[in-house]
Amino acid sequence: MVLGAAARAVLSQAGRRTGTEFAPLGGRQWTRLLQTSTTTDLKSRVADMIPEEQAKLKELKTKYGSVVLGENTLDMAIGGMRGIKGMFWETSLLDPEEGIRFRGWSIPELQKKLPTAVDKGEPLPEGLLWLLLTGEVPTKEQVSALSEDLKARAGLPGYVHDTLQALPKGAHPMTQLSVGVMALQSESKFAEAYQKGHSKKLYWDPVYEDSMNLIAKLPELAATIYRNTFKGGKLIPSDTSLDYGANFAHQLGFDDPEFYDLMRLYLTIHSDHEGGNVSAHTVHLVGSALSDPYLSFAAGLNGLAGPLHGLANQEVLRWLEDVKAELGEQELTKEKIADFVHKTLASGKVVPGYGHAVLRKTDPRYTCQREFALKHLPDDPLFKLVSLLYEVVPGILLKGGKVKNPWPNVDAHSGVLLQYYGLTESNYYTVLFGVSRAMGVLSQLVWDRALGLPIERPKSITSGWIKDFVAKQGKK
Incomplete structure (x- = not known):
C-alpha cells in the first residue's frame, strides 16, 4: 500500500526518533522496517509504536475511507466470501505469485x-x-x-x-x-x-x-x-x-x-x-x-x-x-x-x-x-x-x-x-x-x-x- 504524505511524515518522524529505516519493497512503499532500535523489551517497543500506528490508521481512514477495494458478486457471497477484500490484517500478506510475506519479508x-x-x-x-x-x-x-x-x-x-x-x-x-x-x-x-x-x-x-x-x-x-x-x-x-x-x-x-x-x-x-x-x-x-x-x-x-x-x-x-x-x-x-x-x-x-x-x-x-x-x-x-x-x-x-x-x-x-x-x-x-x-x-x-x-x-x-x-x- 502506498501511503500519503501525512503518513510518510509520521513514519519519517518515527524513524528519526527511533533510528528505524522505512524501506520501499518492490513498489509497495513503507511496508517493512529495518530494525536499529536497541531496546530488548518487546512490550516496551510495541507500546512506543502504538501512537504512530494509530496515526497511520487514522490517516488511512480519513484520506482513503471511501476508496472502493473491489466488487463483490453473488458467487463470492455464496462461495465462502472468496476473494472479498474486507479485512485489515497487518502481520502478513499472501500474494498469488510471490506467496506469503511476513511484514513485507x-x-x-x-x-x-x-x-x-x-x-x-x-x-x-x-x-x-x-x-x-x-x-x-x-x-x-x-x-x-x-x-x-x-x-x-x-x-x-x-x-x-x-x-x-x-x-x-x-x-x-x-x-x-x-x-x-x-x-x-x-x-x-x-x-x-x-x-x-x-x-x-x-x-x-x-x-x-x-x-x-x-x-x-x-x-x-x-x-x-x-x-x-x-x-x-x-x-x-x-x-x-x-x-x-x-x-x-x-x-x-x-x-x-x-x-x-x-x-x-x-x-x-x-x-x-x-x-x-x-x-x-x-x-x-x-x-x-x-x-x-x-x-x-x-x-x-x-x-x-x-x-x-x-x-x-x-x-x-x-x-x-x-x-x-x-x-x-x-x-x-x-x-x-x-x-x-x-x-x-x-x-x-x-x-x-x-x-x-x-x-x-x-x-x-x-x-x-x-x-x-x-x-x-x-x-x-x-x-x-x-x-x-x-x-x-x-x-x-x-x-x-x-x-x-x-x-x-x-x-x-x-x-x-x-x-x-x-x-x-x-x-x-x-x-x-x-x-x-x-x-x-x-x-x-x-x-x-x-x-x-x-x-x-x-x-x-x-x-x-x-x-x-x-x-x-x-x-x-
Missing part, C-alpha cells in the same frame, strides 16, 4: 535475516514473533531477551494436567489442545481487567500479556498431549537452556539437533498466512467481540481442526501411503506415478497437497521444506516419492484445465519431514500447526486492540433479497 529473506541458533540454521521462532509484533527485524540480543521472557512465562498449572486427564481416552489431540487452552482461560489478564473497567485505550496491554503467556505455555501443553496420547503419559521436563523451538522438540521426546532446526523452521513458516483463512479469521472475529485471547485462540483452533484447513497434511500422508501400497515394491518412475495420479482424478478425488485458494505458484513454504530435505534427507524414500510427484502432478493438472493452481502447497511436504525424524503420529500434526499459528494470530490480536478495531459485523442476505435486488436493478 519473504521466507527466503527471513531465513537470511532472522537470528539463528546454529550457523546457517533455520530462523528462531522468537525472532519471527518480534517481527510480527513490530514489523522490525530483531537483533540477536532482542531475540535472546524475548526467549528468556517466554521461558519465564512458561509452565502449566496442575489443573490443566488434571483437565486433560479427565478427557475420554482417545480424544483427538486437537480436542485436547482446545480444551487445554480453555482451561488456561481462568488466568486471563484481559478478562480480569475488563471486569474492573480497564481503559479502552489500554486494552492492548492485558491482551499482550495473555497472548505472550499463551504462546509461552503452548509448547508444554502440546508436548503433554503428545506424551499422554502416544507415549504412555511419561512427560519430559522443560530444558531452559534451549530456545523455544528446540525445547518444544525436546519435550516431545526428540533430541536430534536436526529435528530442533526442523521445528524452528516449521514454527516459523506456519505462523501466519494473512487474515482470511479460517483459523486466523476466527481468532480476529471472536476477539472483535472483546473475548480474551484464550477464548479467541481456542475458537481458531477449532477451525484449524477441520479437514479443509489444518488437517490437510494428514490427507497428504494417507494418499502417499495409498501410492506406496498400490505400487508395492516396484521401482518408482514418473510413468507409474502419472498412472496413479490419473486414476485418482478419474475416481473423482483430488490430489491432496496440490492447489491453493489464493496461490498461483509453488508455495514458498513447500520450497523451503524441500530445500531442508535436500540438505538433510536427500535419499529418504518418502522424500523421493514427493519429489517425483512434484515433477509429475503439475503437468497433469494443467492439462486437465480445471485447476487454477497445479502447484504444491505446504501440506504436500511437512508430514514427510516429520515422518523421517520419527514423529509418525499424523493425527497429531495439526497440534504443531496450532502452536505455530498462535504467533501470527495473537500478534494481530494485540494490534486489533491497540488500534481499537470494532466488532466484526458483515451484512448477510437472503435468496429473496437477491431476487428483489436483481429485479430492481433490471428496472433501473
Whole structure:
C-alpha cells in the first residue's frame, strides 16, 4: 500500500526518533522496517509504536475511507466470501505469485535475516514473533531477551494436567489442545481487567500479556498431549537452556539437533498466512467481540481442526501411503506415478497437497521444506516419492484445465519431514500447526486492540433479497 504524505511524515518522524529505516519493497512503499532500535523489551517497543500506528490508521481512514477495494458478486457471497477484500490484517500478506510475506519479508529473506541458533540454521521462532509484533527485524540480543521472557512465562498449572486427564481416552489431540487452552482461560489478564473497567485505550496491554503467556505455555501443553496420547503419559521436563523451538522438540521426546532446526523452521513458516483463512479469521472475529485471547485462540483452533484447513497434511500422508501400497515394491518412475495420479482424478478425488485458494505458484513454504530435505534427507524414500510427484502432478493438472493452481502447497511436504525424524503420529500434526499459528494470530490480536478495531459485523442476505435486488436493478 502506498501511503500519503501525512503518513510518510509520521513514519519519517518515527524513524528519526527511533533510528528505524522505512524501506520501499518492490513498489509497495513503507511496508517493512529495518530494525536499529536497541531496546530488548518487546512490550516496551510495541507500546512506543502504538501512537504512530494509530496515526497511520487514522490517516488511512480519513484520506482513503471511501476508496472502493473491489466488487463483490453473488458467487463470492455464496462461495465462502472468496476473494472479498474486507479485512485489515497487518502481520502478513499472501500474494498469488510471490506467496506469503511476513511484514513485507519473504521466507527466503527471513531465513537470511532472522537470528539463528546454529550457523546457517533455520530462523528462531522468537525472532519471527518480534517481527510480527513490530514489523522490525530483531537483533540477536532482542531475540535472546524475548526467549528468556517466554521461558519465564512458561509452565502449566496442575489443573490443566488434571483437565486433560479427565478427557475420554482417545480424544483427538486437537480436542485436547482446545480444551487445554480453555482451561488456561481462568488466568486471563484481559478478562480480569475488563471486569474492573480497564481503559479502552489500554486494552492492548492485558491482551499482550495473555497472548505472550499463551504462546509461552503452548509448547508444554502440546508436548503433554503428545506424551499422554502416544507415549504412555511419561512427560519430559522443560530444558531452559534451549530456545523455544528446540525445547518444544525436546519435550516431545526428540533430541536430534536436526529435528530442533526442523521445528524452528516449521514454527516459523506456519505462523501466519494473512487474515482470511479460517483459523486466523476466527481468532480476529471472536476477539472483535472483546473475548480474551484464550477464548479467541481456542475458537481458531477449532477451525484449524477441520479437514479443509489444518488437517490437510494428514490427507497428504494417507494418499502417499495409498501410492506406496498400490505400487508395492516396484521401482518408482514418473510413468507409474502419472498412472496413479490419473486414476485418482478419474475416481473423482483430488490430489491432496496440490492447489491453493489464493496461490498461483509453488508455495514458498513447500520450497523451503524441500530445500531442508535436500540438505538433510536427500535419499529418504518418502522424500523421493514427493519429489517425483512434484515433477509429475503439475503437468497433469494443467492439462486437465480445471485447476487454477497445479502447484504444491505446504501440506504436500511437512508430514514427510516429520515422518523421517520419527514423529509418525499424523493425527497429531495439526497440534504443531496450532502452536505455530498462535504467533501470527495473537500478534494481530494485540494490534486489533491497540488500534481499537470494532466488532466484526458483515451484512448477510437472503435468496429473496437477491431476487428483489436483481429485479430492481433490471428496472433501473
